[in-house]
Amino acid sequence: MQILDGKKTSEDIKKEIAAEVQQMKANGEKVPHLAAVIVGTNGASLTYVGSKVRSCEQIGFDSTLVSLPEDITEAALLNKIKDLNEDDNLDGYIVQLPLPKHIDEEKILMAIDPDKDVDGFHPANFGKMALEMETFLPATPFGIMQLLERYKVETSGKHTVVIGRSHIVGRPMSILMSRKGYPGDSTVTLTHSRTKNLEEYTKNADIIITALGVPEFLKADMVKDGVVIIDVGITRVDDASNPKGYVIKGDVDFDGVSKKSSFITPVPGGVGPMTIAMLLQNTLLARKIRSR
Numbered sequence: 001m002q003i004l005d006g007k008k009t010s011e012d013i014k015k016e017i018a019a020e021v022q023q024m025k026a027n028g029e030k031v032p033h034l035a036a037v038i039v040g041t042n043g044a045s046l047t048y049v050g051s052k053v054r055s056c057e058q059i060g061f062d063s064t065l066v067s068l069p070e071d072i073t074e075a076a077l078l079n080k081i082k083d084l085n086e087d088d089n090l091d092g093y094i095v096q097l098p099l100p101k102h103i104d105e106e107k108i109l110m111a112i113d114p115d116k117d118v119d120g121f122h123p124a125n126f127g128k129m130a131l132e133m134e135t136f137l138p139a140t141p142f143g144i145m146q147l148l149e150r151y152k153v154e155t156s157g158k159h160t161v162v163i164g165r166s167h168i169v170g171r172p173m174s175i176l177m178s179r180k181g182y183p184g185d186s187t188v189t190l191t192h193s194r195t196k197n198l199e200e201y202t203k204n205a206d207i208i209i210t211a212l213g214v215p216e217f218l219k220a221d222m223v224k225d226g227v228v229i230i231d232v233g234i235t236r237v238d239d240a241s242n243p244k245g246y247v248i249k250g251d252v253d254f255d256g257v258s259k260k261s262s263f264i265t266p267v268p269g270g271v272g273p274m275t276i277a278m279l280l281q282n283t284l285l286a287r288k289i290r291s292r
């Protein structure tokens, strides 16, 4: 069994990007500039956005944090989006989700200039992804593809079972794994809450990618020997014995399932750390496209 180490791999990718940024600087070129928009003070969102901005600083990108009040109107937020779209100094930006309930998320995401949509959430970019065109891949699926590639996990002709059909993980993952080339060329089954007899699929899977949010849902008796496990679940579970008062659990019963696996991502330290690295990779791509 081999661990797919997202912490180490994400550090490697960040070092590679930092080296490219140094080269850009040495050539007198503009370095990539990422902005992150956060609305309100949701604790988890503040943490995520904080580490995105810190990572930019680490690798030599310019970064801007746009903090907006919880009660901002939809119209005012759309105005801010317009400013960011028109800001020639900016290569890419993200609007951290979830947004407050009074704001229509879809309307906001649709307003982002697809050329600056480094989250890859705009329908234009989602369509390009499905059509195998150059675009910004959504960060979590992109990170999973990188882990598979860097650990040389065989995917061609394999049966990949994706659990969960969310717009930011399961659905794009099912598309990427069925695309032509490596990693990809898989036969994909996309399962979800209405799937009957899920175990019939997981027991026949060569690769399982689970993005469900149910702690330790996938057990050893639901998988076959030699399976590749990608665990995207991150759920806080109360734990009084932990100083934080909680522990982070994945969708997979790691102790049991890892004994039958050929490759497996841990939680934490697997898929999670990869997402920021891939956001930075997309921002670098945005800069390169803009300088063509």
Ligand code: GUN
Pocket: 094, 095, 096, 097, 098, 119, 139, 140, 275
């Ligand atoms: N909220 C949870 N994950 C993400 C992400 O990848 N991008 C944005 N913008 N918001 C998120």
